[in-house]
Amino acid sequence: EDQVTQSPEALRLQEGESSSLNCSYTVSGLRGLFWYRQxxxxxxxxxxxxxxxxxxxxxxxxxxxxxxxxxxxxxxAPKPEDSATYLCAVRANSGGSNYKLTFGKGTLxxxxx
Amino acid sequence: DAGxxxxxxxxxxxxxxxxxxxxxxISGHDYLFWYRQxxxxxxELLIYFNNNVxxxxxxxxxxxxxxxxxxxxxxxxxxxxxxxRDSAVYFCASSGDRTLNYEQYFGxxxxxxxx
Numbered sequence: 234e235d236q237v238t239q240s241p242e243a244l245r246l247q248e249g250e251s252s253s254l255n256c257s258y259t260v261s262g263l264r265g266l267f268w269y270r271q272x273x274x275x276x277x278x279x280x281x282x283x284x285x286x287x288x289x290x291x292x293x294x295x296x297x298x299x300x301x302x303x304x305x306x307x308x309x310a311p312k313p314e315d316s317a318t319y320l321c322a323v324r325a326n327s328g329g330s331n332y333k334l335t336f337g338k339g340t341l342x343x344x345x346x
Numbered sequence: 347d348a349g350x351x352x353x354x355x356x357x358x359x360x361x362x363x364x365x366x367x368x369x370x371x372i373s374g375h376d377y378l379f380w381y382r383q384x385x386x387x388x389x390e391l392l393i394y395f396n397n398n399v400x401x402x403x404x405x406x407x408x409x410x411x412x413x414x415x416x417x418x419x420x421x422x423x424x425x426x427x428x429x430x431r432d433s434a435v436y437f438c439a440s441s442g443d444r445t446l447n448y449e450q451y452f453g454x455x456x457x458x459x460x461x
Contacts, residue, residue, distance in 0.1 A: 267449060276350070276437050276452030277389070320389065324448065332377055332441065333402060334450060338388035 235260045235325050239337035246311055246344050254306040254319055254340045262326030266304050267334065268297050269320040277320055311344045318342070348372070350453035352438050358459045364426040367456045369438030370419055377441040379450060380413055380423050384434045395421065428460045 236259045246252055258266065265284055269277035281290040283299040290297045294315060296307045306319055318341045322334040351370040359365055371378045379394040393403040398415045406413070410429070415421040425432055435457050439450040 265448060269452075274454075276439075276454050279449045279451065282449055322389075332379075332394060332396070332448065333391055334379075335391075336389040 235323055235335040237321055237323055237335055237337035239319075239321050239340050241340060242338070243341040244343070246308075246342070248312055248344055248346050249310045251307070251309045251311070253308070254342070256304040256306070256321030256337055257302060258304070258321075258323050260323050260325035260335075263323060264326060264331065265324040266299055267322040267324070268295075268304070268306055269322065271318045271320055271339070280319075308342070311342075313344045313346050316342055316344045350438055350440055350451055352436075352453035352456050354456060355454065356457045356459075358461065359428055360461055361429055362427045363460075364424065365428045365432075365458060365460075367423040367436050367438075367458070369421045369423070369453060371421070371438070371440030372442075372451055373419070375440035375442040375451075376418070377450075378415060378421050379439040379441070380421070381437040381439065381452075382434045383437060383455070389437070392423070425458075428458075430460045433458055433460050 238257045240255045265282050267282050268280040271277045281297040286301045288299050294309050298305045318339040320336055320339045322336040324334055353368045376397050380392040381389050383389045392405045393413045395415045413423045435455045437452050437455045439452045441450045
């Protein structure tokens with residue numbers, strides 16, 4: 234069974250204080266690791282897809298990296314508007330259900346001004 | 347370009363009543379997904395469709411839940427009879443082979459409260 238574990242559950246930063254969120258996964262044949270951002274009362278918003286170990290993607294203050302066992306979402310000099318829940322999900326070779334995403338429970342990030 | 351549309355946004359009902367949630371996927375997407383999100387269990391996949399055909403319904407909790415996709419632009423998730431433990435936010439998402447990275451695009455969700 235595919236498993237995704239995110240840590241920490243919650244993270245509080247001061248504006249400008251860089252940090253990283255972790256996503257550890259156990260899957261049989263990774264076909265993609267996805268990062269989403271979710272604001273309160275809204276649906277998850279797609280950020281990145283990573284496919285292979287060593288791959289990196291960047292968007293503004295966010296950079297996602299991938300190894301064979303985990304992914305990191307690095308946040309550089311965060312601003313209050315970066316406050317949200319960040320979700321990690323994996324797409325794996327799960328029998329015939331190749332489009333299924335398994336999500337972690339998320340990290341609630343709060344950036345104080 | 348309109349995103350995924352869900353209705354209603356909020357639903358409050360009494361235990362035992364039938365509840366129907368609705369979803370319109372992004373035009374041109376041929377995959378549609380129904381998820382449920384709770385604090386305890388996070389975001390869970392209930393069922394997904396490809397070209398209007400259910401592919402994987404292993405996440406549907408029990409026979410009280412059913413989903414249909416009569417055409418490419420409309421899907422429903424029905425709970426009958428509803429129970430308090432069904433209270434959650436239900437999301438619909440869509441995706442397609444033309445989506446560059448097979449990412450899924452989510453609707454705003456329906457917050458269901460069963461009293």
